[in-house]
């Protein structure tokens with residue numbers, strides 16, 4: 001197992017972060033719309049902390065479920081155009097909870113080869129039989145499907161967090177319908193970013209709750225917060241609430257976080273310039289990277305822009321050189337990504353400027369030449 005190394009951040013604002021008193025341009029965060037430090041989010045958080053204090057004090061099933069949680073669940077259900085939403089304290093817990101509730105040892109689960117650790121751990125814990133299809137390959141998933149089984153679950157992500165490519169969820173929805181399989185989609189990197197109104201992958205492909213019955217929406221990325229909602233029809237959500245041990249047996253999210261997350265949701269809905277600017281930066285990045293013939297892992301319109309380096313040590317050296325030049329970027333190596341595919345994972349966000357991107361791409365091109 002590759003060891004992880006943490007870098008201590010003392011300050012974060014707009015397009016930079018401070019590490020060891022050095023200010024670096026931030027190309028690593030998932031806070032794509034820069035809402036974590038938005039003045040209205042901070043104000044809502046301050047006021048809510050004054051009202052509710054810090055922790056929720058108990059699990060939701062005991063005394064940890066507040067009016068703030070209910071309100072956030074209702075607002076998220078409305079935003080996502082779904083019957084009901086259930087708030088978990090993290091995306092990891094949401095995936096674990098949903099999968100262990102909807103799958104058991106009599107279930108066949110079909111998951112993308114590149115699915116997130118929380119999905120794979122959830123499947124393992126459920127004791128379901130796991131079938132992994134090659135990345136974004138609907139055909140392959142289709143050939144694996146056991147048509148004699150009554151319990152088939154297909155699970156994948158909307159935007160893959162290490163490649164930045166969009167999964168053909170419309171086709172997976174057709175496949176699931178054809179075989180009466182349950183479809184679970186993790187929209188961690190699509191929410192807030194995809195779709196005209198930022199509703200994520202279902203808006204991007206114009207899919208309804210009937211197409212994607214179970215949607216997991218982590219709030220730690222474009223919403224600049226933490227936690228996740230699982231949404232779908234009322235009986236499915238009730239079933240998840242009753243069955244998910246990662247929901248029942250854990251302290252509920254602090255109510256002040258729920259209030260601040262609602263402020264973030266309002267900004268997602270109102271400050272559309274954030275999403276528009278991000279989209280124009282993504283387009284600019286792709287164009288300039290292609291002009292420099294950089295090996296982009298995907299040219300889809302998502303904020304995760306990974307550049308293939310392949311060799312682990314080279315990727316690590318590049319990361320160090322980028323830090324020295326004032327860019328905060330992480331390299332990702334196996335086993336997080338497949339062997340020989342070490343990469344620079346660049347995250348774009350709406351506070352970056354085109355000139356930051358140009359400087360970065362010039363420097364990467366120079367290092368790769």
Ligand SMILES: Cc1ncc(COP(=O)(O)O)c(C=O)c1O
Pocket residue numbers: 089090091092093095116118157161186188189218219220226227228
């Ligand atoms: C695709 C995906 N799903 C789930 C998670 C977990 O979400 P959280 O950070 O809220 O636990 C992440 C975050 O790393 C992710 O990228």
